[in-house]
Amino acid sequence: MNTSNLHKMTITMLALATALPLAAATAPGPQAKQEEQPKTTALPDGLEVMKKSIEASGGAAVLEKHESTMLTGTLAIPAAGIMNAELKVCAKAPDMFYTEMTLPGLGKFLKGYDGKVGWSIDPVQGARLIEGKELVELQFEANYFKDLYPEKTYSSVKNLGVKNLDGTSCYMLEMTRKVGGTIYGWFDTTKFHPVQIKTPNVTEQGEFTALTTLSDWKTVDGQTMPMKLDSEAMGMKQVVQFKDVTFNKVEKSVFDLPAAIKVMVDAKKDKAKD
Numbered sequence: 001m002n003t004s005n006l007h008k009m010t011i012t013m014l015a016l017a018t019a020l021p022l023a024a025a026t027a028p029g030p031q032a033k034q035e036e037q038p039k040t041t042a043l044p045d046g047l048e049v050m051k052k053s054i055e056a057s058g059g060a061a062v063l064e065k066h067e068s069t070m071l072t073g074t075l076a077i078p079a080a081g082i083m084n085a086e087l088k089v090c091a092k093a094p095d096m097f098y099t100e101m102t103l104p105g106l107g108k109f110l111k112g113y114d115g116k117v118g119w120s121i122d123p124v125q126g127a128r129l130i131e132g133k134e135l136v137e138l139q140f141e142a143n144y145f146k147d148l149y150p151e152k153t154y155s156s157v158k159n160l161g162v163k164n165l166d167g168t169s170c171y172m173l174e175m176t177r178k179v180g181g182t183i184y185g186w187f188d189t190t191k192f193h194p195v196q197i198k199t200p201n202v203t204e205q206g207e208f209t210a211l212t213t214l215s216d217w218k219t220v221d222g223q224t225m226p227m228k229l230d231s232e233a234m235g236m237k238q239v240v241q242f243k244d245v246t247f248n249k250v251e252k253s254v255f256d257l258p259a260a261i262k263v264m265v266d267a268k269k270d271k272a273k274d
Helices: 003-026 046-056 060-065 134-144 261-274
Strands: 035-036 068-078 082-090 095-104 107-114 118-122 126-130 152-163 168-176 182-189 194-203 208-221 225-232 236-248
Touching: 003 118, 046 152, 046 168, 046 182, 068 107, 082 126, 095 208, 107 134, 126 134, 126 261, 134 194, 152 236, 168 194
Parallel strands: none
Antiparallel strands: 035 152, 068 082, 068 236, 082 095, 095 107, 107 118, 118 126, 152 168, 168 182, 182 194, 194 208, 208 225, 225 236
16 A cells, blocks of 8 residues: 555544544444344334334433533554544534544644534644535534434334344344435344444545444443444554543533634635625
8 A cells, every 4th residue: 555545544544533433322343244144033123123222322311311422532543553542522412523633743633513514623634614525424423312313313224134243143224314325233133232333434535434343332321332443444444442431521612613713614704795
């Protein structure tokens, strides 16, 4: 792989790293070997599986009382020489999002959405507004309760059958999003936790799919969630390992637009008036 391609893919993986934590309850990674299982009983409806997954995560009442989340941990992209980048992700209902990655020798990679404006700032590409399909993806991920109300998020949820993922029996769901695009999820037939997710992703570098395996489940304040996300996209692997999770302590000011982004927003408004 030449240096320019590695650089481009590294930036893409960093963009992916900002999206995965928000999808942690239903997220993608290296695809395990899948084997068909004999059908002995009628399959449960796809939405039924997702609702059982909500119960397995602590139940709707618990998830509803959590109106903000902060996750801290580390990010590793071995092929790019990134092993212990610091990662912080903040999300707040109904649709605010902020992530901060600190890479040794490079600096901070920031990305956010305040409910109206999507943006990113990093030492490689500078400050920019997120628009088009990339903004649609960011808005989807920033929807804090999207997994709690699947009937509002997806136009259809189909159970495609039972598959075996490295010894774990899973229901394979095809989830068609109302905003466009399809997510495939493999849910444990016994515990109903998502084991693996395949998702569409859009970055400034282009569109791609990612696979993520979810593991290291932990219960915090009644909510059970994966603390480790092993992902793969375009032949590159990344690992997100969360260390701490806190709920209902994220201030709204965390999502305020940075000064450089405010200047760009104002310039865009002025241009629209011309």
